[in-house]
Amino acid sequence: MEEKLKAVVLRAVDYKDNDKILTLFSLENGVVSAAIRGVKKANAKLKFAAQPFCFCEYVLSKKGDRRSVVSADIIESFYPIREDIVRFYAGAVALEYVNAFVQEEMESEEAFLLLLSFLRALCYSSASPRALLVKFLIEALSLSGYELSVHYCIKCRKSVINRAFFDFDAGGAVCEDCREGADVEINPATLSLLSAADGASFDDITSFDFPLMIERKAIKLLSYYALVKAGVTLKSVNDLLLLEK
Numbered sequence: 001m002e003e004k005l006k007a008v009v010l011r012a013v014d015y016k017d018n019d020k021i022l023t024l025f026s027l028e029n030g031v032v033s034a035a036i037r038g039v040k041k042a043n044a045k046l047k048f049a050a051q052p053f054c055f056c057e058y059v060l061s062k063k064g065d066r067r068s069v070v071s072a073d074i075i076e077s078f079y080p081i082r083e084d085i086v087r088f089y090a091g092a093v094a095l096e097y098v099n100a101f102v103q104e105e106m107e108s109e110e111a112f113l114l115l116l117s118f119l120r121a122l123c124y125s126s127a128s129p130r131a132l133l134v135k136f137l138i139e140a141l142s143l144s145g146y147e148l149s150v151h152y153c154i155k156c157r158k159s160v161i162n163r164a165f166f167d168f169d170a171g172g173a174v175c176e177d178c179r180e181g182a183d184v185e186i187n188p189a190t191l192s193l194l195s196a197a198d199g200a201s202f203d204d205i206t207s208f209d210f211p212l213m214i215e216r217k218a219i220k221l222l223s224y225y226a227l228v229k230a231g232v233t234l235k236s237v238n239d240l241l242l243l244e245k
């Protein structure tokens with residue numbers, strides 16, 4: 001049986017001498033795995049189709065649970081993401097997120113379109129890759145059922161002014177008057193970034209001008225939130241946080 005899927009490559013792992021196993025995120029069928037044969041040979045025709053970030057239309061053959069790539073037509077390579085180390089690791093966090101949170105063989109159109117919009121912005125817009133990632137993570141977490149509440153205090157519903165705190169269990173900002181023992185103090189500027197990114201479009205992020213330190217803190221907070229709520233460690237976040245500029 002053959003099937004046609006529009007999909008982004010999340011992961012490509014070496015298999016046997018010349019093959020790879022791809023983890024694909026498809027519009028039609030969520031996350032699926034497929035073998036791609038011979039792609040490690042020097043002049044392999046389908047090399048492009050085994051690169052993370054690459055968006056292709058794949059024709060897969062399916063025997064039982066096993067899929068293998070028959071052919072692929074490139075839709076968008078997102079190549080510029082691989083030319084810049086900050087974009088690359090910001091993108092890698094998103095691919096890792098999808099791989100961890102989106103279920104196999106389950107259509108997730110909204111998550112798919114979110115990933116594509118993020119990759120396009122990461123590739124072609126002048127916005128900060130880290131700020132784009134903050135926006136991606138907020139929206140992706142919300143689609144996974146872990147919505148954040150960052151526009152006001154989740155306990156008294158008033159604006160959070162002066163000192164800001166975060167309740168990781170409830171996923172929301174807390175003001176100084178309502179803070180309790182387990183709430184963690186955060187930089188008020190970190191909360192401003194989260195609040196600005198929540199509800200902004202990827203285009204809007206172009207006008208953001210938050211210091212690098214604040215972007216890092218926001219990404220750290222969101223990845224810690226993913227760990228607390230879902231037990232998922234996004235390893236690429238560490239690679240991104242280690243980058244100097």
Ligand SMILES: [Zn+2]
Binds near residue numbers: 154155156157176
């Ligand atoms: Zn309050």
